[in-house]
Amino acid sequence: MTPLSLKKIGKSYDGRNYVIRDLNLEIRAGEFMVFVGPSGCGKTTLLRMIAGLEEISEGEVAFGDSVVNELDPGERGAAMVFQSYALYPHMTVAENLGFGLKMSGVAKAERERAVNDVAKVLQIDHMLSSKPKSLSGGQRQRVAIGRAIVRNPKVFLFDEPLSNLDAALRVQMRIELARLHKQLGTTMIYVTHDQVEAMTLGQRIAVFNRGRIEQVGTPLELYERPENRFVAQFIGSPKMNVLAASGNEAGRLKIHSAGTIPVPIAQPASSAIAAIGIRPEDVVLHEAGTPDTLAASVTMIEHLGDATVLYLEIDGADQPVTAKLHGSNKQYSPGDTVGLACVDGKMHCFNAEGAAIR
Amino acid sequence: MYSSRKTKRRPAGAFTLKLIAYGIVFAGAVVMLLPFYFMFVFATHANADILSVPPPYWFGDHLLENLKQLMAMRPNFWKSIGWSLSIAAATTALNLFFCALAGYAFAMLDFRYRETLFGLILATLLLPSFVSMIPTILLMQQIGWINSSKALIIPGACGALGIFMMRQYISSVLPRDLVDAARMDACGEFDIFLRVVLPLIGPALGTLALITFIGSYNNFVGALLVLRDQEVYTLPLVLRSLQGTNGVTWGALSIGAAIAVLPLLALFVVYSRRLIDGLTAGAVKG
């Protein structure tokens, strides 16, 4: 089990514009770490720098206590599973699995034994002599993972490996990956833009935005205590409602022209509140005109079966507010006016820069 | 397209027009094929028959005699075929290797000045070939490659068109991830080319091989410039030498021409579609 340490990492293609700048991250031995963020945020670039596929412009990447900056990808002891699987189409499954060992100079007998062992673990031993073309998406995925396992790497790198699978298979593979991690105990880094995948797989998650890490933490930490608006809105689905707050007077916040609510946190931090955030699942709807609620009207309703998603318009706000209600103690219809509030203690507050205040 | 108006009733003249058009296309096809037909017809007739009026329109029985006469006139005929074929084979092999290598680099690898260098390669395609005729003779004389097959093989060992074709093909079929996967699998840069890229670009290699082989096998001007001795003549030069100012032995010449054309004819019958597609693919995209 190998920890990873990334120190002051910078990446620039032209020496002026940085894709990643001054990034620090410690990944613990045996940890399942997920990099998540919108496309173009630098998460894949960072993964490729760890793999050795991209040059490291600045800083140091260390596996355990050895700096690997100068090493070729094949020498670092990292294995990677690609989004497109990247299986060699002209080789059989067995050859695909054994290619890395062959290129590293492992003897044939030993190679075959390793390939067979891995094939058995992944239940692909019956298709060792087929070509990738004849396999299904899930099977290819398994071969791609097998190719990584067989080299017994210090670190597994996954680059959005599930995004080419259909929804049902994706859930199944997610479970298998989690089990695989438990079984092998190897350090794994997993890149995805899908926050559901991130939340379900990651022991810790690093949320990327514009070449920086916004926050690192366990899934629950990110969900319950986001450090800024970006993380707050990126994690959770539907995404968190953020409403501008003004007129912090006499312990009350004015939310657009929809009404006022009591300041949810203690002074003196509360004086900096510029916006509040309420997760859709924390929205509570009361009768219109109830004190300490915001005047809102229902514009659209989506029934998901287990839950109902309401889109509400509140006076003065240009974005609709989303509410996710479980159970159906009351039926709403478009045009209904309600009083909108938040579950006690679940409201998030942000200052003008977007940082969370508690 | 135009023809999908079938359901509508056609004006009476349309059918006649269509028939005339078909007639013209087939007449054109006949014009394209007639020289070949008469080449084979003449190859089977004695010179006297060919010179008679009217000339023969159907095959005769003088094939073997013509062949014997050809061998008597040009004892090195078979050798020149072998010579032409081997020069074409060598040129093709070198082109496949070097063009695929360069095409791979331009398609898949990131390096400084990549676009500039590729632009330069394309720009050399615009140089008219006659500009280099005189300089080539001079150079070959200076380095002593006159009468050597090297003078035909080496300068054309890595064609610009081949590089272009390979780059187009590789960037359209090879995912970059595959190259990265090979890097993760401890493959060196050249090993990636040899073990991962080459096995996957077979179709493009086949097309390039056809184009290069045909070009080299048919190369007359290049050979004319550097081959001076009868013993090292390639096939086109041997055929050309049969053409005297008077008293041409047409029968022998025709069988020679027929034998020269046959290998490519056979190749073309099998691979015409692929060759035509390969040659036009670059033109359509570019």
Place this chain on the structure above:
Amino acid sequence: MQPTERNRPRKRWLSKKWAPYVFVSPFFILFAIFGLFPLLFSVYVSLFRWDGVSPLSQMKWEGFGNYLYVLELEGLDFRTVFTQAFWQDVYSRDFWRSLYNTLWIGVVAGLPQHLIAIPLAVFIHTQFRRARNGILAIYFLPFITQTVAIVLVFQALFSAKFGVINSLLTGIGQWEVAGFAPFSLMFPTEPVDWARPQKTPWIVAFVVWWRYVGWNTVLYLAALQTIPKDLYEAARVDGASPWRQFVHITLPQLRPMIFFAVTLTLIGNLQLFEEPYVLTAGTGGIGQVAETSAMYMLRVAMTDGDFGTASAVAWLLFMFVALLTWMNNRVLKPKD
């Protein structure tokens, strides 16, 4: 944890950084030796009198003398430029005659290539389904055939006395239906003497046309396949006739390819060598009526042993090709 060791990479003979340059280097090495260097050298040689074989020290400085010698402008009476005599005088000068021959053959062989290839391609594209590949292959066959071999056959076919072409043409010309010969106006009734020098350029032009019309057809066909079908569907909904569809959709859509194909023809025909060389047995025909510029250049070098002048011809020709290509770009290039 503090990183302690700094790994040294395994030594590879080809680093990732240098590999691309090594991979693309063969072309540049070969081009430098066999392309660029000889080209530059020929610029240098064009300024000297030199036979190509004697040592470089024997070269005699000529300056632009070779160029002036090739252009042969002295003695031309430019005041009579609008008279026939003036142009006959120009035609009697080797370089200008070869240029004229090149242009004449280029146009007479080149123009019909495109005028026939475009409708032919459209017709094959719209009318043929199964026979299409076969038809195309037949038209394409001349393009891949060894020029020398097939041109020698053409020489026999064009023979005046026994030539197949004469037999066929007069056969059609003399064909009579009830005492009336319908084709006698279009086709000859007497054998044509193809050996007369006036006919030689026509023969060359025909053979060149024959070799390349299929190539152009294939190019246009490839371009036709890229025209979106819904353009035609929309036109049909608007009630456009096939002819109007051709004029208003097909031709404009083909324009980039017309530019490309015409450019190829232009560059190719201006360096025409093989067909006229073999058809005239290397002589250029009686009175050099079919001697193209490339042939003239080679004659100066190989027969006259004057490599300085031959190099000058090459560069004059190059400038001429560049000029025509530039004009072609101005006229035909699609503007975006």
